[in-house]
Amino acid sequence: MLWRVREGVFSSTGFRIRAAQPAAATAEVARWVERAVASVFFTLFPADCRLCGSPLLRFSRLPVCENCLGSLRPMAGPRCRLCGEGLSSPLLEDRPDAVCGLCRRVHPPFERASAYGSYDGALRDLVHLLKFEQVRPAAAVLGRMLANAIAALEPSLPPGTIAVVPVPLHARKKSQRGFNQAELIVRAALKDLSRPERFRLCAGSLIRIRDTGSQIGLTRHQRRQNLRGAFVVKDPAAISGRNLLLVDDVYTTGSTASECARVLRRAGAARVWVATVARTLRVSESSVNRGDLLLEHSQEENLEEAQDRAVVAAHA
Ligand SMILES: [Zn+2]
Ligand SMILES: [Zn+2]
Secondary structure (H helix, E strand, O other): EEEOOOOEEEEOEEOOHHHHHHHOHHHHHHHHHHHHHHHHHHHHHHOOOOOOOOOOOOOOOOOOOHHHHOOOOOOOOOOOOOOOOOOOHHOOOOOOOOOOHHHHHOOOOOOOOEEEOOHHHHHHHHHHHHHHHOOOOOHHHHHHHHHHHHHHHHHHOOOOOEEEEEEEEEHHHHHOOOOOHHHHHHHHHHHHHHHHHEEEEEOOOOOOOOOOOOOOOOOOOHHHHHHOOOOOOHHHHHHHHEEEEEEEEEOOOOOHHHHHHHHHHHOOOOOOEEEEEEOOOOOOOOOOOOOHHHHHHHHHHHHHHHHHHHHHHHOO
């Protein structure tokens, strides 16, 4: 959608002014006018929804429409009591103690993992909007969902203060992205909890010393190997003897959560719980066919790869 105003060209998704270069003396005034016009323009003509492309009816810091936000629903159906994986048998519907095959073979190094929604559709797009397009206001919405996942863990959490540890990014990746999405999301989540005083954010006590690159496309075993030695506890006093809540944006195979929990416990943590905004379900709720899943993964791999390459290029 384009509007032409004198020499200027305005679009609903981008904004630029095509005009003669102003004289040096008036450059500052011109910049101010440009900013003011842009601000009024975006207020009058908000951009399109960044998830579905439909026009936004009102101005918002988060360029996502009401329909897309309304489609962000919690997971339904039977779940593994320990890792939160979807369980396929309808017989398990009324069994809150049901455990998946993997957890039955080996208990995870954490007590329980809780996630708000399935990592697909609008929820996955919203996570991408934050991580790959740096739309920071998305963290507030994702934070509300993380708060929900934390509240679901509440009955299993011991009394007393819980130390909250965001899964860290490698310093190089964090500086390239500008933030650690897990930390941004949990800061928003803590404001939404009914008893925020129970949780104490311990960002920086766990660090990632090795950039493991994208984990997508690796088998569970390869992911575990790839993560060995990637995390270290920088501040053992902050976590020793404490009950911890590890938080992240997405729980994929659980390799990252498991490795972090293992390192934290080895450094003296009492027990570890895990909360994430989203979770990849092997048993898909929407029975997505295999081809779609592969396509979605390769798109995500491309985004991660693009960001990794940008990091390498910036440090070359
Ligand atoms: Zn939308
Ligand atoms: Zn399980």
